[in-house]
Structure formats: C-alpha cells, structure tokens
Amino acid sequence: MHRIKRFFSALRGDASAVLRDPIQRRKFFKYLLIHLVVVTAALVCIYPLLRIFSVSLRPGDKLFSTDLSLIPDNATFVAYASLLKDTMFLRWLWNSLLITLATSFIGVSLASTAAYAFSRFKFPGKKAGLILLLSSQMIPAGMLILPLFLMIMKLKLMNTYLGMIIAYSVSSLPFSIWILKGYYDTIPRSLEEAALVDGTSQVGAFWRIILPLSTPALSIAFLFNFTTAWNEYLVARVVLFSSKQYTWTLGLFELQGQYITQWGMFAAGSMLVTIPVLAVFLYSSKWLISGLTLGSVKG
Amino acid sequence: MEILRSIYEVAGFIVLIAFGVAALEGYFYYHFKCHDKPWFLPVALAAFPAAAVVAAAAVLGDYQFRLWFYFLAAEALIAAAFRYAIKGRHTVPYLLLAPAFVGLALLLVYPFVFEVYLSFHDLKLTTIMSWKNTGTLPFVGLRQYYDVFTTSPLSEVTFWALLLRTLVWTFTNVFFHVAGGFALALLLNNAIRFKGAYRTLLVVPWAMPQVVAVLAMRGEFHSQNGFVNIVISKLLEVFPFLASLGVAPVQWLSDYPLLTCTIINVWLGIPFMMVVILGGLQSISSSYYDAADIDGASYFQKLRFITMPLIKPVLMPAVTLGTVWTFNNINVIYLVTGQAGGTEQADILVSALYKAAFTYNRYSYSAAFALVVFALLFFISVTYLHGFDAAKEER
Amino acid sequence: MATVQFSGIVKKFGDNVVLNGVDVEIKDHEFVVIVGPSGCGKTTLLRMLAGLEEISGGEIRIDGLRVNELHPSKREIAMVFQDYALYPHMTVEENMSFALRLRKTPKAEIDARVDEAASILQLKSFLRRMPKQLSGGQRQRVAIGRAIVRKPKVFLFDEPLSNLDAKLREEMRVEIAKLYQRLNATILYVTHDQVEAMTLAGRIVIMNKGIVQQVGSPIEVYRKPANLFVAGFIGSPTMNFMHGTLRLEGEHLRFASGDIKLTIPPYLLHDPRKHDGREVTVGVRPDDVLVGRTAEGCSDKVDGVLEVCELLGHRENLYIKVGEQRLLATVEAFFDRSPGSAVTVCFNYKNMHVFDKATEARISE
Secondary structure (H helix, E strand, O other): OHHHHHHHHHHHOOOOHHHHOHHHHHHHHHHHHHHHHHHHHHHHHHHHHHHHHHHHHOOHHHOOOOOOOOOOOOOOOHHHHHHHHHOOHHHHHHHHHHHHHHHHHHHHHHHHHHHHHHHHOOOOOHHHHHHHHHHHOOOOOOOOHHHHHHHHHHOOOOOOHHHHHHHHHOOOHHHHHHHHHHHHHOOOHHHHHHHHHHOOOHHHHHHHHHHHHOHHHHHHHHHHHHHHHHHOOHHHHHHOOOOOOOOHHHHHHHHHHOOOOOHHHHHHHHHHHHHHHHHHHHHOHHHHHHHHHHHHHHO | OHHHHHHHHHHHHHHHHHHHHHHHHHHHHHHOOHHHOOOHHHHHHHHHHHHHHHHHHHHHOOOOHHHHHHHHHHHHHHHHHHHHHHHOOOHHHHHHHHHHHHHHHHHHHHHHHHHHHHHOEOOEOOOHHHHHHHOOOOEOOOHHHHHHHHOOOOOOOOHHHHHHHHHHHHHHHHHHHHHHHHHHHHHHOOOOOOHHHHHHHHOHHHHOOHHHHHHHHHHHOOOOOOHHHHHHHHHHHHOOHHHHOOOOOOOHHHHOHHHHHHHHHHHHHHHHHHHHHHHHHHOOOHHHHHHHHHOOOOHHHHHHHHHHHHHHHHHHHHHHHHHHHHHOOOHHHHHHHHOOOOOOOOOOHHHHHHHHHHOOOEHHHHHHHHHHHHHHHHHHHHHHHHHHHHHHHHO | OOOEEEEEEEEEEOOEEEEEEEEEEEOOOOEEEEEOOOOOOHHHHHHHHHOOOOOOEEEEEEOOEEOOOOOHHHHOEEEEOOOOOOOOOOOHHHHHHHHHHHOOOOHHHHHHHHHHHHHHOOOHHHOOOOHHHOOHHHHHHHHHHHHHHOOOOEEEEEOOOOOOOHHHHHHHHHHHHHHHHHHOOEEEEEEOOHHHHHHHOOEEEEEEOOEEEEEEOHHHHHHOOOEHHHHHHOOOOOOEEEEEEEEEEOOEEEEEEOOEEEEEOOOOOOOHHHHOOOEEEEEEOHHHEEEHHHHOOOOOOEEEEEEEEEEOOOEEEEEEEEOOEEEEEEEEOOOOOOOOOEEEEEEOHHHOEEEEOOOOEEOOO
16 A cells, blocks of 8 residues: 555655656556556456346346446346246245255265265275275266266155255265365374373264364365355256256246346346355355365375 | 166165164174184175075065065175274274265266166167166167267267367366466465455456356357447447457357357356465465575576476366366356257367257267266376376475 | 383384384383384384374283273373374363363362362463463473373373473473472373483383383483493483404403503403403493593503584583594583694593493493
8 A cells, every 4th residue: 555655645746756766666567567467357357247237237128238337327126126026036045055055064074074084094995985086076077967867766856855965965075075185184193192092082083173173174165065056057957847946047047048038137136146155255265275275285 | 777776676675774784783793803703704795694684584575586686785795894894993984984985876986887887778769768668778889989989979070079179178278277377376476455355356256156157258248238249349439440450249159159168268267276376375485485586586487496396286186176177167168058059169078978968868879978088087187197296206 | 190011012014013022111100211212112102002003912001901902091091292282272271171071070170170280380371272372381281281180090291392492391391300299190201302311210211123222210221221222322422432352461351442452440341251352342421531631540541633622611522533433522621722632531441331242232240
C-alpha cells in the first residue's frame, strides 16, 4: 500500500523521489506489472461467474442480448423466484446434499483407516495395494458406469439415494487415501508410542491422537469427496430417472435441455449451487495448499 | 451372464453367513493360537467350511449347488487370509484396510473385471434382450480388440486419429496448465499486497462446480451472445484494419470445437497447478536464493538452477495426476460438444468411448476400447513415475 | 518400584542383528544408564522393555513377571521420549492426565497427582498452555511430568536431553538427578553422552554393536574399563592408545611402540613371563600424561614435539607428537611453550591400562 501512496505523493510533485531513483523506479514498475498481470488473470478467472450472475438478473426478454454490462438494465430476481417456485430446484439441492454428505462421510471414514494402515504398518501386499489405488485413477471415465448400473439394478436400488451413495462412495477413495497417507506420514510416530505406553490400544492411539491431529487433511479429503460427488452427473444420469430424485446437475440439465432453454433460471440455479461450494472451497483453501503439497511430496 | 447373476444371488448370503462364520472361525483359531499348527490350513480350507455348509444346508434346505461352491471358495479365501493375517501379526492393518478394500473390490475391481468379461463377448443393442432372458452372451474372443484398432468407435473417426488427438489434447492442456500455474505462482510468491485476495479469485475456476463452470464458459463462446465474439466484433468496429488480417467472429462451437474445449480446459486446470506449485515454492528455503544472490545468479539462473530442481518433487506427482485427469477428462468435451447431436471433431478417446457405449450401445466394443485406453494410460503413468523416482534419487 | 531383568535379549530386523544376547539385571530403586554410540542398540533395548518393539529372542521380566507379550500399557512403565512426544492437541494438564483418564482414575485423584507433579517440576503456571507455547526446557519438564503422574514401576528415558542446548542440558541433568533422589524410583536412562552417563548413573551399562561391553558404577568403568571400546568411550578427552609389543628383559616387561619404550611395572601385569611377546595396546588418559617439569622425575622419559596447545581456562590440552605416535596431554594452565618446541613426556603408571591387541580385553589389574 505504501508503495502506491508513495506513487501518489510522487504524482503530487512534493517528492518525486520514487520515480527519480532508478532502483526505486525499477521496483515500482516491477510491482505495477505484477499487479496488472495478476488482476487480469483474476478477472479472466471470475468473469464467467459474473456473467452468469448478470444473466440471472436479466429480465426475460433480454436474455439473449449482446450487452456486456454486469448489472443489466431493469435487473430483476424474477428468475430466482420462478426457479424456486416453478421447479423442484430446492428438492434437487436437497437430494444432492443428502447424497453428497453421505458419500463424503463414508469415503472419508474408509480412507482414514486405510491410509493409517498404509502409513504405519508393514504388511504383505502393501505395495500392491498402493499400486491398485494409483492405477484405479487410470480407469477411463465412463468405463465403470455400465457395470455399476447393472449392479444397482440387480440390487433394486435404481432411482434411490442409496443406489447413488453406493455408486459414489469409492470414487474419491484412492485420492483421499493418498492425501491422508501423506499427512499421517508427517506425524511423528513417537506420539502414538507415548499413547501406547499411556494405555491406549493401537486403534485407540489412532482414534485419540492421529485423527484429531489430522483435521486439516481430513477436511481436504472431505472437500474432495464432496466436490466430486456434488458435481457428478454421468452416473446420476443413468441411475436416476424421475425428476423428483434428480440431483441439481441433472435438474439444471433438464432446464437447459427443454425445448426453450430457460437461460434465466439456468443461470440463477447455477449461482445458487456455486456460491455455497465456492464459500466452503475458499474457506479451506489454506489447508488445501498445505495438504496437497504434503500429500504429493511424501506420497 | 452366469457369473454376474449368481454372484448377486449369493451376495447377501455370503456376506451374512460366510463372513459371520469366518469371523467366528478366526476368533476361534486366534483364541486357541492354533494358527501355527500344521493342520490349520487343511482344516480351515476344507473341514470347517464343509461343516458350515452342512449346518447351513440343514437350516436352509435345498438350494442351488453352485451357491455352495461360491460359499466354499469365499470361506477358504477368508480362512487363508486369517492364517496369514494372524500368523504374520498383521491383523490390525488388514482390519483397518478391510472396509476400504471391500468397497473398492465391489465397486471398482468387480466392475473392472466385468468389463474384461464383456470385452471378450458381444453385448450390443441386438444381443441385449437375449442376454436379459438367458443370461448368456456369444463369446467372440479377441474380435472386439481387433475392431477397436480397425473400425471407428463412432461413425467416421478412427482409433488412431483419436489417439493422436488425445495425445495432442493432453500435452497441450498439461503444458498450459503447468506453464500458466507456474507463472501465476511465481507472481504470487512475491511480497505483494492483496496476495490472499488474488489467490482466492484465481482458484475460482477450480472451486466452481465443473458443470456450471464449463457451461458458463461454453456460453462465452456462443457465436452471437458469447463474450468472445462480442469482443471481437467490438474490436472490429474500433480497428477496422483487423478484418483484413483475418480477424472475424467465429462459430467457435461448430467450427473449432476442440480448440474451444482446450481453451476452456486450460482455464479450468490452471488454478490446481498454481496452488500446488505455490505450495512448493513456499516450502523452498529462502537461504538458497540468498546463497545464489551472493554467487551472482540472475533471476532466470535462479529460476533454472534453484526453483526448477527444488519444485520438481512437488510438481511431478501433480503433473502425473494432471496428465491422467486430462487424458480422462470427459466432462469438458461432453458438456461442450456432446449433448445436442454433437460433433465428432472434438472427441478424444474417453469421450468416444462413452458415446460408443451409451449413444451407439456397443457395450462390449466400448469395454475393449476402455481396456486399451486403460493400458495406454497405465503405461504413460508408469513411465512418468519412473522419471519421478529418478528425480527423487537425484536429490 | 521394581526390578528389571533382561536375559538373552536378541533383536533382529530381517537379517540384521541389532541386539545379540543382552543380559542385564536392574535392581529396585536403581538409576541405570545405558550408554553407547548411535546404532549400538541401546534405544532398541529400551523400546523392547517399553513394549514398542517386538522381542526376537530372550526374556524381559519386570518384578519377576515375564512381559514379552504384554501390551505397553500393562507393563506399568512410563517413558520420556527424545522428541518429548507431547500430544499437540492437548493442554499441558491434559497431556499429563491422559494416562490416568484412560485408566478411569477418579477425578480428584487425577487433579491431586497432576498438581503434585506440576509443583515438583514448577509447571503450575503452564497447565493451561498448549505444548506449542512452551520452550524446549518446559516441554521436557512436561514430558517428565507426564511420566511422574503415572507412578510407574520403571521410568524409561530415551535420550531426553539431546534436543536441548548445552546450558539447558546441564540444568535439566541436575533436575533429573534431584528428581531421582526425590522419587527414589527405578530408572532406565539411555544416552549417547558419556558425561550424562557418568554424572547421573548409579550403574552404567556400556553397549556397542548390540553387545553389552561392561556394566559397573561410573567409577569402575572409568578406572577399570573392561576393554578397549569402554576405555575409548568413557572419559573426556579420549584416552591415548599406543599399539606395541611386550618383551621380557630380565625381570621386567618392556613395552615398545615406535620411539616409545616403557617398563611395565609388576603391579600392572602380575606374571611378566606369561606376557612375553604379546601384542598389546596401552592406554593412558590425557590427565596421566605428564609433560615438562612434572615429567622430570620420571624414569622412562620420552622426547616429543609440541604440535598444538588448546587453552581451556584452568586446564590446557597439549597435542604432542612422539615419533609417529600422537599423544594428548591435559595439564595445568599455562604451559608456557610455543608449538614446535621439544618437550619431555612420561606416564603415570598407576593409571595405565593394558589391553590385549587381539581380544581387546583388559589384561592389566
């Protein structure tokens, strides 16, 4: 900030030292350039989101305008109102939330124990297990949809929450295990040993010492599970067929796919699903960085 | 579909009885510490399950013989697992792993194996009804694999063209992800004001739900209402000479679908790399840079000889993962081109695979196709990771 | 309080034998220090006693009870770790009471015991802090407090002072000594620092390469090291060693090593005839190397050249070269000679040690 202040004071002419001193001047332009580039990049990053917002505020007759202003003339929340009133959007959100929370919870609990085994124990098959996890990332998307579909059909879970939860539950598991293993590896072993001497079992040491200490990594794993399931639609398209059971992704597709695309409602719906996810994501972004780096360095 | 059907028929049965009996059995062996005895394995493999079968048969009455076979096999497997788990004192890790791996086995390994099964048979629209009724599929050996390499998964584009396109797509994307992420991370790693705010804004594309992000970006490439063309036409109004250079509004989605997809995916993927690289940059001790300053290194020399080598261990896994994700990225392409009839110009291997299965209903063909893609990806990643190990040793 | 017996302890990691038949017995209320260079297996031995490491062979008994298969928490031991291992997510108080809470001890008793331990260790004002907010020395005290609260049969210390700076280490050493007097407990203390071993121990166990080299009181291992390794490991600065041959000349044994020729007095080696022609190593502590004026009254004088002088304050280290042999002498400050000058050296025979060169075992009295 003080650099900018100095810049302005230089402009005012009372001390143009900043721009006269060659070193200061170079520094000033360097930082000016950095800010310019970063601001441009940031604009590119958020512009589409702002545009959706702008579209969602447009009155129905101006949806297809070439207007670039962010707050359109006659801005209105009609699209939001009709989205909530005329469609099952809230129901879709609720479906998504339920399925997503359940899968994330299952995914993180499974990953937390498995990662502990990989991080702390030596056992036959350890390497094979890790390779299995890694190679599961290479299974092409869409490959497993058909078998999953058949499985869910056989289990008579089509069009149900449970079917979706089962189908989603392991999708982020390998990645979560890798992240958590990397984090566990950084926790000194002597903490668990102290707990053992203090009187916990091995599992107790995990529960009372390691888990509480791994909150950041657990949050990241949770976030990953959450976003994957929250954004999924390929499996959902196959498993869910009544619009009452739709997740928001399918619901928005429906809005978009009808003979007249409901652009206003579509944009309003997009805003509504984006904002909470964005908030959670940005809130945890600090952990995200440390967790990702740890996971990858140690992994 | 013998296997599939029977597995589901016995699934509940096995879970309830076999696991229960095996747990009891395991406890029994463990309690009396007889897992070291020479008779343990034969008894565990044969006698105990057999006794359980007899007991269960008495209770449940007549049932298909095949079920007993599966039951015995499962029982034997579990007993063997118990022997090794307990004798090797590895009980705890196996127990910790069990839930995750049972899940993976059912929802990942089994579907995978099923795809392998499909790839050797012929399941398509014309055989699906008879499969539903009789549960059997014609066995075709390697024909599906032969077809993968010789016929088109869609209507015209061939496997080889798709492969080339996928490789170009992957390389371009990963290159721009890393380059863009690196550049932004380097800029953000300076002591600048509003760093936190910038970082927050820059991860928005990654943080947004991908469906929304892609569809929003797709809107920006719309031929009339899209931001890109609006800007181009406004530029033309101001600088008419640009038209003579060939600048004009373009039908992005129908004329240049792959380019559009690439731009969108680069936009989506940079934040992840930026975050990873920024984390790596922040973990490099500043004393290296101080030492280099004293040695008289220029900015680019420092970048080349300090930043690059030290960031490598962080970067390599991220790049590997990024490569796999990009290679497998169906979302962007499907969302941009796939819905309304769509074009084949932008399809890469995975999206062609998805369409072959669900638009053209060639299930067995797509299974074989998927396995080929999987093998390819596996090969690429192993090569990558090999390089990573080498880099690790250099350190 | 309790006794501890190690009998025939073997530890293997794969094919790598870390401990090879360790037999040590620790009496009730005894402060035993296990000392040795890194990798000698001392920490492994301690961890086996704690139950953190599997026992490949042999038997450990606490109070006569075989504990090989017992879970760590059932062994009634408490351990202070090298990195303290304070639970980062618990306050000092919670750290100290964790074990008691696990045992479902009544709240009043937990409070009383934590309070007692905190007052012994002057931690009362820190009870609500998190480990992160404490200095190294304070963390160390919390780790000890966590052990005291348990009232265990045996205290185990695993190099507890190695993460502290030199000054703090000295202070904590004294604190631990005081604590021992106060608790009068059985303590097993592992360190690689022979100064800690000498000052704290009731008895020292010196280990090398997975084998116990000598067990004895500090003064025993200092005065009568059982072998070359102990002689070189205990004592600072390190003992001088001279390799040479014994020859019988008349009634007396003569030792020759290059330019150094000494007569070995009969009170060192009783039966001179037995040792004729034997290859030996003679060890002399730097304090027993006499230089200059103090050397003038000696019988076997050796001429050397002064290479370097190190003034330590009240003492001075002299590095002297005699022929090919380098000797270190510690003398009263100030030894007023410049490097390069010739000096006369002789040895204090009373404190001389003779070791067999092949077996490295002590042969002198």
